[in-house]
Amino acid sequence: MARNIWMPAPVCLIENSNGQFMVNQEALQVLTTVTQPVVVVAIVGLYRTGKSYLMNKLAGQKTGFSLGSTVQSHTKGIWMWCVPHPIEPNHTLILLDTEGLGDVEKGDNKNDTWIFALAVLLSSTFVYNSMGTINQQAMDQLHYVTELTDKIKTKSSPSTEQMNDSMEFASLFPDFVWTVRDFILELEIDGQPITSDQYLENALKVKKGTSEEARLCIRKFFENRKCFIFVPPAHGKKLKQLEELHDDELDVDFVENTKNFCNYIFNDAKTKTLPGGGIVNGPRLGNLVLNYVEAITSGHVPCMENAVLALAQLENSAAVQRALTLYEETMRQKVQFPTETIQELLDVHAICKREATQVFIKDSFKDMNQEFQTTLEIQLEAKLDDFRQHNKRESLDRCTALLQNIFGPLEEEVKQQAFSKPGGYGIFLQKKQELISKYHQQPKKGMQAEKTLEEYLKSKETVADAINQADKILTAKAKEIEEQQRRAQAAADAARELEIQQRRQEQIKLENERRQQEQLRQMAANMEAQRKRLLAEQEREQARRLQEQAQLLQEQQRRAIAEQQLQIQNLQAQCHHRHSRNDCIIS
Incomplete structure (x- = not known):
């Protein structure tokens, strides 16, 4: 186990x-915490012989x-104390x-025999504690050993020879230690x-003239035997305060013998x-206790084989459950649900199955014919089926x-009759295709x-058909209205055109x-201008x-x-000429 348990005091294991x-459930709970291998030392003997002191x-x-x-027996049943080795x-x-x-x-020794x-x-390691010497009286008091073949079975259905075969008991019985107290x-x-x-x-040794049954049983049943002799620890009233005395207040030989006894148990007890x-730990010992006590209280003889088989059944069942738990935990840790392919799930399953099987093999005990491992494999396959279904559910829920989320707004538009108009079906189909593309783009759908998409679209086919039918009806009505509007518009256009023509004729x-008047005005103007x-x-x-005149x-005047000027000039010239000639004549 990871740590040593600490018990401040013993607890009753089997109440009588x-x-x-x-x-006692409290004792069983203590044993469940002891996951280490255990060395179990039990001591029996007549009451008031100092057994508890040695323990x-x-x-x-x-x-x-x-x-x-006092002369009364204090310890009832079997008490247990777990301490670190x-x-x-x-x-x-x-x-x-x-x-x-x-x-x-x-009153009777029936319970004594069962305690033994x-x-x-x-x-x-089985310690038998007695007083005085190992003599005939001591052997007679050890008659319980002769009843072991009646109180213990090694096989669930052995033959008579096997039941009496001491070799079978010897291989299964503990080491035997006889402690003789107050030996003088x-x-x-x-x-x-x-x-x-x-x-x-x-x-x-066999001795003539005495009952040898107890001697014979001890020799046959307990192959490994050891004996410790103890002198009286003290004298008189000190014996009543034995647990309060220090070692230096006790007999030196008693202290030494006690030390030797403890050292033997610590070093040699198996x-x-x-x-x-199979190694026994606390939980296994607790299960053995339950099995043996249940057999006794049911009136049956405790059977070692049955106890081991029951223990194997219990431990292997628990090992299967631990392996399954590990498988489930590891699968949930490693698988990102939902997976896109079944192979992703199978690959992780193979790893987790291998780890779970290794844990089972480590924890299993006497899994005859691999019965429990086969059960584990069957249950792992069942778990795989569960994970397949879980994978499908996760994918379904995700999708x-x-x-x-994606089609919700479209559904709301349908409720609001947004597509209840001519051409609405085409708009609906276009939006639906856009949303399908958006859905395909989303990751981790599984x-x-x-x-899921196919089933969803199929579930909405009636809605799409209704939109389509409404579209056809509305489109037909729209076309009729459009035709009426076209005709009315044509009539209106014709009337308007006629009106325009009339207006145009009026304008013409x-x-x-105006042109005639303008022409007349222009003609008048022109005539006026012409006149002018x-x-x-x-x-x-x-x-x-x-001017010409x-x-x-x-x-004429100039001429x-x-x-006149020419005439004048001519006259002047003539005058001059005459003067000149007159001068010449004169001269």
Whole structure:
């Protein structure tokens, strides 16, 4: 798990109320948080033998599990304490303290046998705690081990031989640790010192004249065995305050033996595994608890195979669900709905399916014949179908919204009868084509784009037909009105033309009259001018004649004068000539 859990104190895992077992939900909730592999150490033994003290030591605490200081058994059912493993990183140490066996207040030992069996089933290291020595009385008190074959099954439907086959139990049972408390004898055989392990093995040897069933069962069922010997921790009243005493107030050998016991558990206790080798974590242990307790309360014998199969069923179902959840989440993250092609969806599906399958394989447990993986593949295909449908819906919704947005104004114009006029159908078709082009230009419409458009246009065909029919009727009426208007206009134009002609004739007549009057005026003017011109010419002619007469007169006068002057000159000349000649005569 990502972090170590912290439990300040133990919690009851399996409650024992009036002989009825019930799983504590609070403890199960704690186990769901323990995702690390777990080392499970369970301790059983007669009540008031100091089991809880050893478990508190394993938890690294002085208090926690109830020790009790009276002759009554304090621990009822099975209590659990989860602590970080002090040696193995990324592991959790789960300690199970059981109610004391042989409590006379319970009246019978039926519950003791089930407590013993549950401790064996749930633990990876099973600690049996006893007092004194390992003798015949101790073996008799360990009769619970002889009932394990009646209280535990390894197979759901084994043969009689398999049920009695101790090898089957030995491969599935936890390591066995016998802790002997208040041991005051010397560890030796025939005067030779021996180890605590040798002491246990010697005690388990078959001896004539004694009941050997318990010895035989321990030897057959528990292949890995260990023994720890503890001297009395203190004397007198100090035993009642054992959890309050410091190590220096306890017997040195007891402290040393306790330390050795803890070190062995920390270093050698194995991780809890399932038949077939599956590692157990907190949730798996919780499911085993539920399965075993349910079998007991139902009156059945707890079966390891059934428990593992149930666990596999539960975990593989959960692994399938986690894989499906991952697939869905990844698909929703990677797919941009709606896709333009189915291949886009299939390409992302292939990636997400591969990732989901890898997660399932990682989380699955004992998926026999790949049953759950096949289920996963079937459900992934179903999910793909869901995504196909979702893709279609997204495309349909997108296209429907686009069509409503794009064609909405056109629909409003239709409602307002904007096209209820001659030629309206042509205008409608032109606008519709423009909007279709606009729709095609919109991105991310998905695979339903053409189908949605086709269905939309088909749904509006009656509207288009109505506009077309109205257009035809209105156009015919318009043409009729236009023809009437044309005829009326033609008549009006003819009347106007006639009026114009009449006006023109009037104007021509007036113009002619005006022209005639002008001509008469001009003729009069011309005649007047002619008259004036003739008068002027006559006056000029008369003047000319007068002038000519004057000039002639003047010329006559000039000539007369000239002649007179010539005559004078001639006379003068003659006079001169006479004078001259007279002079000559004189001279």
